[in-house]
Amino acid sequence: MEEILRVEGLSKTFTLSKKQQKIEGTTERRKVAVDGLSFTANRGEIFGLLGPNGAGKTTTLRMLSTLIKPDSGDAVLDGCSVVSDPEGVRGKIGFLTSELKLEDFFTPNYLFDFFSRLHQVPEDIVNVRKKAMFEKFGIDKFAEVKVKNLSTGMKQKLSIVISLVHNPEVIIFDEPTNGLDVLTARTVTDYLQELRGEGKTIILSTHIFSLVERLCDRVGIIIDGKLTHCGNLNEVCDGMTLEDRFFEIYKEQKGGEQ
Amino acid sequence: MKSNTLTIIKKEYARFFGDKSLVFTSVIMPGLLIYLIYSLMGDGIGKIISEGANEEVTLQVENMPQSLEAMITEADSAVKIIEQPFGEEEVSLLEDKDLNMVMLRFPENFDSTIATYDPSTGELAPNVEIFHNSTNNASERVYQTLTAMLTMYEDGMSNRFDVNRIDCEVQQPYDLATDEEKGAMIWSKLLPMLIVMMLFSGTMAIAPSAIAGEKERGTIATLLVTPMRRNELALGKIVSLSSIALLSGISSFIGIALSLPKMLNTGDDVNIGFNYGVNDYIALLIVIIATVLVMASMVSILSALAKDVKNAGTLITPFMLVIMLCGLLPMLQSGVSENLAVYCIPFYNSIEVMAGVLGHELNWNAVMTTLISNLAYTGIAVWGLTRMFNSEKIMFGK
Numbered sequence: 001m002e003e004i005l006r007v008e009g010l011s012k013t014f015t016l017s018k019k020q021q022k023i024e025g026t027t028e029r030r031k032v033a034v035d036g037l038s039f040t041a042n043r044g045e046i047f048g049l050l051g052p053n054g055a056g057k058t059t060t061l062r063m064l065s066t067l068i069k070p071d072s073g074d075a076v077l078d079g080c081s082v083v084s085d086p087e088g089v090r091g092k093i094g095f096l097t098s099e100l101k102l103e104d105f106f107t108p109n110y111l112f113d114f115f116s117r118l119h120q121v122p123e124d125i126v127n128v129r130k131k132a133m134f135e136k137f138g139i140d141k142f143a144e145v146k147v148k149n150l151s152t153g154m155k156q157k158l159s160i161v162i163s164l165v166h167n168p169e170v171i172i173f174d175e176p177t178n179g180l181d182v183l184t185a186r187t188v189t190d191y192l193q194e195l196r197g198e199g200k201t202i203i204l205s206t207h208i209f210s211l212v213e214r215l216c217d218r219v220g221i222i223i224d225g226k227l228t229h230c231g232n233l234n235e236v237c238d239g240m241t242l243e244d245r246f247f248e249i250y251k252e253q254k255g256g257e258q
Numbered sequence: 259m260k261s262n263t264l265t266i267i268k269k270e271y272a273r274f275f276g277d278k279s280l281v282f283t284s285v286i287m288p289g290l291l292i293y294l295i296y297s298l299m300g301d302g303i304g305k306i307i308s309e310g311a312n313e314e315v316t317l318q319v320e321n322m323p324q325s326l327e328a329m330i331t332e333a334d335s336a337v338k339i340i341e342q343p344f345g346e347e348e349v350s351l352l353e354d355k356d357l358n359m360v361m362l363r364f365p366e367n368f369d370s371t372i373a374t375y376d377p378s379t380g381e382l383a384p385n386v387e388i389f390h391n392s393t394n395n396a397s398e399r400v401y402q403t404l405t406a407m408l409t410m411y412e413d414g415m416s417n418r419f420d421v422n423r424i425d426c427e428v429q430q431p432y433d434l435a436t437d438e439e440k441g442a443m444i445w446s447k448l449l450p451m452l453i454v455m456m457l458f459s460g461t462m463a464i465a466p467s468a469i470a471g472e473k474e475r476g477t478i479a480t481l482l483v484t485p486m487r488r489n490e491l492a493l494g495k496i497v498s499l500s501s502i503a504l505l506s507g508i509s510s511f512i513g514i515a516l517s518l519p520k521m522l523n524t525g526d527d528v529n530i531g532f533n534y535g536v537n538d539y540i541a542l543l544i545v546i547i548a549t550v551l552v553m554a555s556m557v558s559i560l561s562a563l564a565k566d567v568k569n570a571g572t573l574i575t576p577f578m579l580v581i582m583l584c585g586l587l588p589m590l591q592s593g594v595s596e597n598l599a600v601y602c603i604p605f606y607n608s609i610e611v612m613a614g615v616l617g618h619e620l621n622w623n624a625v626m627t628t629l630i631s632n633l634a635y636t637g638i639a640v641w642g643l644t645r646m647f648n649s650e651k652i653m654f655g656k
Contacts, residue, residue: 065483068650091485100483101476105273117265118484162480 001042004170004201005064009073010037012059012225033059035225036073041203041218043169046196048216049205050246056225057205058097061174064203065095078169091119094163097174101159104148108139108158111147112165119166126165133161137187153184160188171195173204177211189215209243221246223253262486266494267501270468274502284463284502285509288456292513300520313358313396317404318342321364326411334403336396349389358396361389362404372415438533439618446617450609451585452514453507454549458581460506461553465499466570469561478653492558492643496636500547500554507550534615541615541625548632549608555639556604562646581605588613594621601627604635 012034016024024031034056041047049057062068064075066086074081080088102111109130116126134140137157142150150158156179164171176192177185192202192215206212212219213233219242220230228249229236237245274280314336320343330337344361352359365371365384372384386408390401422432472478481491534542557574564570584606588594594614601607607628614621646652 067479067483068654087485087487090483093483095483099476100480102480103273103472103475103477105277110272114265114269115484118262118481118486120261120485163483 001045003040004043005041005047005075005077005203007040007060007064007073007075008038010060010063010070010075011035011072012056012063012068012070032225034063034070037222037225037227038073039220039227039230041170041201043201044196044199045217046192046202046204046215048212048219049203049222050207050209050212050219050242051205051222052207052250055222057207057222058174059225060222061095061097061172061203061205064089065093065172066090067095091166092169094166094168094171095174096160096163096172096176098178100163102147102155102162105146107144107146108134108150108161109143111158111162115162116165121166129165129167133164136191137161152179153181156180156184157187160191168200170201170203173202175206176204177206177208209241209246213242221249223250226253228253262490263494263497266486266491267498270495270498270502273468274464274498280464284460285505288459288506289509289511289513292456292510293517296514296517297520300517311395311399312336314338315358315360315396315400316340317400318344318348318359318361319364320344320362321366321368322362323364323369325369326407329407329411330404333407334400337400337403352389352391352397355391355393357391358394359390360397360400360404361387363387363389441533442616442618446613446615447589448518449514449616450588450612451582453511453546453612454581454585454605454609456510456514457503457507457546457550458553458578460503460510461499461550461557462571462574462578463506464502465554465557466561466564466567466574468495468499469558470564470567470570473562473564473653474566478647482647482653488647489640489644491647492640496551496554496558496640496643499558500550503554504547504550507546511546534618538615538618538620541620541622542612544625544629545608545611545615548629549605551636552604552608552632552639555636555643559639559642559646562643562652584609593617594619594624596621598623598627602631604632607631 011032013030013032016026016029016031021027021029037056037060039047049060051057059068063070063082064077066082066089070083074083076082077089078092080092082089106114112130112134113126116130121129131140134143137160139154139158139161142154147155147158171192173192176188180188189211192204195202196217204215216233218230218232219236221228221236233242236242240248274284315334315338317330317337317339319339319341322339322341327339330339344363349361351357352361364386368384368386375381375384377383388401388404390397392398392401469478472481482488556577557570560573560577561567561570564573587606588609594610594617595601600610601624607624611621611624611628614624
């Protein structure tokens with residue numbers, strides 16, 4: 001299979017404020033969020049990063065989407081480095097996370113056109129793609145309704161659509177079903193499988209075992225910023241269920257604390 | 259201009275002009291409010307001055323020399339003189355502010371007393387008492403007339419020379435300044451501060467929401483994951499905010515221009531109408547655009563530093579005070595600087611150029627120095643804002 005993403009020695013350390021130290025319950029000024037992460041992803045597969053809260057999944061995805069810079073290491077996505085060519089990377093990815101919001105004041109129609117222009121999508125393609133995606137996600141009836149008047153589920157669907165206006169080759173999805181109602185969650189997971197069928201690569205983070213089992217071709221287990229295991233589900237699970245295997249790995253990493 | 263910059267400008271315009279309440283409060287209301295407030299103030303002052311101008315006033319006099327009666331009626335024909343002694347009880351009637359009355363008491367044998375009075379003896383001078391109620395405009399009017407007249411009467415008794423007597427046969431004006439120049443002086447002192455404050459208020463109304471607001475709402479991250487370059491985003495923000503703030507400033511300027519003559523022409527004989535040529539207007543427009551660019555740049559940078567819109571307001575307020583202080587400087591100094599280095603100081607340069615243009619001292623070198631230096635500051639600000647958009651600590655720091 002053709003490799004589309006290569007991550008090598010990616011690391012990120014944050015300096016904690018006094019308030020953050022208090023929340024984290026530590027006196028340490030620095031926190032290693034991601035520690036020398038390396039993995040690859042192939043074209044047309046869904047790669048899942050599985051780990052508990054605070055493991056470094058979101059930080060990894062934010063570095064891959066160029067929102068933050070790695071302290072060391074690099075990731076090369078379809079020939080573009082997140083360190084030396086972040087604009088090139090941004091043109092090839094669609095990034096979606098709950099921290100990305102849409103302006104309440106605008107309508108889905110306006111936002112689709114606006115982000116299409118920023119992604120330099122040709123005008124004739126914009127309208128065709130908009131019609132197809134709005135219909136798929138049921139946004140067409142609300143195309144001229146301001147975002148502030150949309151339901152939470154509809155806002156989430158619109159966020160997905162907006163992140164994919166440019167039909168990117170790689171889709172980076174942080175906790176794709178987090179906070180979604182069951183119907184929207186199903187629409188999203190079905191759509192991810194459809195995208196894989198179209199040859200798109202999807203990198204997602206999650207802590208939901210069933211989601212990984214249902215969607216992912218390969219999985220990386222991340223604990224305390226380190227990638228402990230990586231491979232297809234059979235390789236990682238080693239004859240166990242994913243959940244049992246994860247807790248076994250977790251105990252090994254934590255030295256039997258859990 | 260790059261297409262992404264234009265896309266950002268269009269989006270900011272759509273955001274602003276699509277919000278009718280924002281357009282009303284930022285563009286229409288400032289001009290309208292200024293016009294209404296200044297006009298009402300002018301009308302109010304004019305009304306206070308004109309009220310009681312022709313109302314009849316009873317002047318009750320005691321021991322008044324006969325010679326003064328004709329002088330008083332000549333000075334104010336609406337005065338009705340009654341010769342009748344009065345005591346404390348009658349004086350207390352003046353507490354009624356609706357009573358158009360003044361009481362004037364001279365010492366007995368006034369003319370002979372003042373003729374024999376010798377200031378060198380150290381004795382107190384004979385005292386003329388004028389009782390009136392200053393809250394009654396007619397009473398106050400007659401009091402002012404009597405005071406001026408009696409002062410002249412006293413001067414006349416020991417007259418050795420006059421200064422600028424106005425009854426000369428050749429009426430050569432003593433003050434050689436024209437009305438236009440007098441008006442220009444007033445405009446050059448007042449308007450620069452008002453214009454700069456209005457432009458700043460306009461910038462303040464929109465810029466924090468456009469940058470700090472995007473951080474607060476989480477929409478900036480959505481923009482930052484697009485392939486748009488950060489400098490295109492910075493330039494788009496600054497240009498759009500500048501032009502919208504300019505609209506707000508123009509609205510305020512129109513409000514001022516229409517209402518200030520009303521406020522200042524309240525009985526004064528100075529014509530303060532706007533008498534400026536095309537070059538003056540072009541210079542003003544150039545300097546206003548240059549000013550608003552620097553303002554939008556500065557407010558954008560402070561907004562980018564802020565965590566949210568409220569925090570942006572806190573960061574911007576000290577700068578507003580500095581700008582107000584710069585605006586006051588033309589009132590404290592005469593003329594404008596000829597040193598071109600002065601025109602490289604942001605904000606102060608704008609104030610100086612505006613004061614020069616409005617005072618009929620247009621200096622194109624100063625205008626161009628201000629324009630070039632302000633464009634340079636804007637360029638630096640775009641660079642700085644680009645770096646800030648690149649900084650994860652500033653954009654996503656908690």
